Amino acid sequence: MKRLFTKACAYGIVLMVSHLITTYAMLDPIDFLTLQSIRKSMDDLPGSNYFASWDFTSDPCNFAGVYCDADRVIALNLGDPRAGSPGLTGRIDPAIGKLSFLAVFTIVPGRIFGALPHTLSQLKNLRFLAINRNFLSGEIPAGLGELRTLQTLDLSFNRLTGSIPFVVGTLPSLSNVILCYNRLSGSVPPFASRALTRLDLKHNDLSGSLSPDGLPPSLQYLSLSWNRITGQVDGILSRLNRLNYVDLSSNRFTGSIPGIVFSFPISNLQLQRNEFSGPVQPLNEVTIPTVDLSFNRLSGGISPLFATVSNLYLNNNRFTGEVPGSFVERLLSASIEILYLQHNYLTGIEIDPTVDIPVSTSLCLQYNCMVLPVETPCPFKAGRQKTRPTTQCILWKG
Numbered sequence: 001m002k003r004l005f006t007k008a009c010a011y012g013i014v015l016m017v018s019h020l021i022t023t024y025a026m027l028d029p030i031d032f033l034t035l036q037s038i039r040k041s042m043d044d045l046p047g048s049n050y051f052a053s054w055d056f057t058s059d060p061c062n063f064a065g066v067y068c069d070a071d072r073v074i075a076l077n078l079g080d081p082r083a084g085s086p087g088l089t090g091r092i093d094p095a096i097g098k099l100s101f102l103a104v105f106t107i108v109p110g111r112i113f114g115a116l117p118h119t120l121s122q123l124k125n126l127r128f129l130a131i132n133r134n135f136l137s138g139e140i141p142a143g144l145g146e147l148r149t150l151q152t153l154d155l156s157f158n159r160l161t162g163s164i165p166f167v168v169g170t171l172p173s174l175s176n177v178i179l180c181y182n183r184l185s186g187s188v189p190p191f192a193s194r195a196l197t198r199l200d201l202k203h204n205d206l207s208g209s210l211s212p213d214g215l216p217p218s219l220q221y222l223s224l225s226w227n228r229i230t231g232q233v234d235g236i237l238s239r240l241n242r243l244n245y246v247d248l249s250s251n252r253f254t255g256s257i258p259g260i261v262f263s264f265p266i267s268n269l270q271l272q273r274n275e276f277s278g279p280v281q282p283l284n285e286v287t288i289p290t291v292d293l294s295f296n297r298l299s300g301g302i303s304p305l306f307a308t309v310s311n312l313y314l315n316n317n318r319f320t321g322e323v324p325g326s327f328v329e330r331l332l333s334a335s336i337e338i339l340y341l342q343h344n345y346l347t348g349i350e351i352d353p354t355v356d357i358p359v360s361t362s363l364c365l366q367y368n369c370m371v372l373p374v375e376t377p378c379p380f381k382a383g384r385q386k387t388r389p390t391t392q393c394i395l396w397k398g
Contacts, residue, residue, distance in 0.1 A: 026059050028071045034098045035060050035073070042078070042090035045110055050080045050088065072101035074125075079108030087134075088112060097122035103149075109133030109157075116155075121146045130154035132178070137161065140184075144168055154178040156200070164189055164201075169214075179204070180223065188229065190214030202226050202247065210236055223247040225270065234258040249273050249292070257293070262286045262305075272296070272313065282306065293317065294340065302327075302341075315340040315364065315382070323349035323365075334358040342366040342382045345393060349373060369393035 053064045061068035067075035087110020097119025112134040121143025136158040145167025156178045163186030174193040180202045187208030198221040209231025225247045232255030247270040254275045262282035272292040279300030292313040304324035330336045346368040364378035
């Protein structure tokens with residue numbers, strides 16, 4: 001009996017080993033071990049059960065977020081993509097670089113911390129890298145410049161520091177670069193990809209000036225707001241006639257604003273809180289619904305071509321002269337929703353003091369060189385003074 005029991009156990013072990021070999025043979029051994037390393041370096045946050053399916057006694061190609069082609073992992077989407085999922089915690093194991101066929105690598109928002117592993121540079125087939133809304137720190141590895149097939153780079157809403165590696169800008173296939181809400185410094189590198197459509201670098205600490213040819217004409221979305229970028233952009237913006245979103249606000253840009261910008265197919269033009277100067281002359285009637293040029297150093301008269309803008313912010317500049325009559329017509333017909341002209345050097349507006357401004361319209365003329373013809377509510381930040389001191393209006397030469 002003992003001999004029979006021993007033979008039965010041995011036979012059972014052989015069957016089990018045979019089963020495991022058959023199961024694991026479905027995935028390349030290197031990829032299998034890499035997934036094990038990744039699993040050991042991360043955990044579900046409380047409330048998440050993403051890793052529940054990661055049972056290494058079964059086929060890893062059936063794990064949640066793991067996608068295979070034959071025996072290789074080609075996509076890895078870590079975490080539960082359902083809205084409200086608490087995500088994952090832990091670090092990205094350097095073993096990730098061994099998934100040599102990986103084309104897509106994403107991690108859902110959570111608490112992934114630590115630095116991006118330099119081994120990412122080994123993923124020569126990577127096309128999509130998105131790890132946003134986590135707690136990544138350290139610098140963006142310069143080795144990402146070796147990923148010549150990379151199309152999307154999204155590392156937004158993290159704690160990354162240092163500069164944007166110059167070599168990242170040389171990647172020939174980039175279409176989306178989203179690095180907003182980090183702590184990046186240094187200058188914006190020139191981007192060589194003629195496929196680049198989205199560049200979002202807002203809310204960092206970037207400085208320096210933009211390279212004259214550093215932004216390709218393929219761009220459709222450009223956001224550089226809340227940085228410290230300097231220099232002139234008139235020559236740069238004039239070439240980007242495919243833009244449908246522009247936000248350069250809260251920087252230190254100087255020089256003039258090219259008139260062609262107001263002809264772009266965009267819904268919102270945000271150039272406020274810079275150091276733009278000189279007159280502003282659109283080429284045609286402006287059809288952009290919202291234009292914000294506030295808090296600059298713009299001067300000269302206000303072009304009547306702006307009267308077609310629904311929400312127009314020209315406050316806190318150095319505009320002079322009278323408000324064009326076309327604005328009054330649009331105001332009284334409620335075609336203008338917001339018209340902020342406060343804190344300029346305007347001398348008048350031809351409007352009947354007895355007319356009622358539509359309740360849907362916000363008009364502010366405070367702190368100019370005129371006696372206000374109508375009383376309208378102004379934003380709190382406009383201050384309490386209704387007119388400029390006479391000495392300022394006399395000395396100002398426009």
